[in-house]
Amino acid sequence: MKKTRFLLLLSIMLQPLIANADRLEDILQRGSVRVGTTGDYRPFSYLDPQTSHYQGLDIEMAENLAKSLGVKLTLVATSWPTLMQDQAADKFDIAMSGVSINLQRQKQALYSIPYLNDGKTPISRCENQQRFQTLQQINQPTTRLIVNPGGTNERFARERLPQATLTVHPDNVSIFQQIIDGKADLMVTDALETRYQQKLHPELCAIHPNQPFDFSQKAYLLPNDWRWKAWVDQWLNQSLQNGSFTSLSAHWLGQ
Numbered sequence: 001m002k003k004t005r006f007l008l009l010l011s012i013m014l015q016p017l018i019a020n021a022d023r024l025e026d027i028l029q030r031g032s033v034r035v036g037t038t039g040d041y042r043p044f045s046y047l048d049p050q051t052s053h054y055q056g057l058d059i060e061m062a063e064n065l066a067k068s069l070g071v072k073l074t075l076v077a078t079s080w081p082t083l084m085q086d087q088a089a090d091k092f093d094i095a096m097s098g099v100s101i102n103l104q105r106q107k108q109a110l111y112s113i114p115y116l117n118d119g120k121t122p123i124s125r126c127e128n129q130q131r132f133q134t135l136q137q138i139n140q141p142t143t144r145l146i147v148n149p150g151g152t153n154e155r156f157a158r159e160r161l162p163q164a165t166l167t168v169h170p171d172n173v174s175i176f177q178q179i180i181d182g183k184a185d186l187m188v189t190d191a192l193e194t195r196y197q198q199k200l201h202p203e204l205c206a207i208h209p210n211q212p213f214d215f216s217q218k219a220y221l222l223p224n225d226w227r228w229k230a231w232v233d234q235w236l237n238q239s240l241q242n243g244s245f246t247s248l249s250a251h252w253l254g255q
Contacts, residue, residue: 036092044098081150095221119212124186146184148172
């Protein structure tokens with residue numbers, strides 16, 4: 001009787017692992033790939049409130065991923081504060097939203113091979129460029145620093161700029177308007193994003209985006225399934241080599 005109960009308990013505990021033992025096969029049988037995306041991070045993922053459609057570099061890459069698999073694309077809304085919780089809850093098969101590689105996330109999940117190099121750099125009103133060239137200049141109580149919650153921007157601000165007056169703004173889309181309106185002095189975010197945002201907002205200037213404060217890379221976040229990772233890596237490597245990623249990158253990033 002005890003043995004039967006033990007085997008029953010063991011089967012219940014192993015069921016989630018068995019169900020996701022081969023995610024690639026599961027995706028093919030399901031006929032769709034679930035892609036988690038935040039919709040708040042131009043130029044990678046942006047949910048247009050007028051059309052309710054997603055657009056961006058990683059959205060088009062997600063479309064290419066689904067096409068290569070021969071399945072439908074299902075976009076799943078997530079957020080930076082809940083990204084790892086949603087991943088652990090198996091809400092998506094892959095996250096594609098300009099996700100930065102960091103060691104904390106990699107304790108819980110896998111990453112694809114990287115597809116872009118990046119790093120943190122400031123963006124401010126153009127007349128304030130010279131005030132915020134260095135971490136020492138920014139790391140002052142008189143500096144009004146603004147960040148979006150739950151991601152690498154907030155982590156960088158709290159670890160590297162603890163003396164600045166920090167505001168956590170809940171909306172990463174409207175956060176740049178806060179700087180334009182004078183409600184914050186600057187944001188430290190990914191250099192790729194600063195370049196894109198200065199095109200959208202002539203009042204703002206990316207500050208030394210070619211020489212960011214640190215080094216990071218963009219990759220796709222994956223569950224702990226090595227066969228699925230191997231397939232994604234090979235697909236991404238081919239995209240990087242055959243020019244398809246270069247074409248999309250030129251369109252969305254201007255490089």
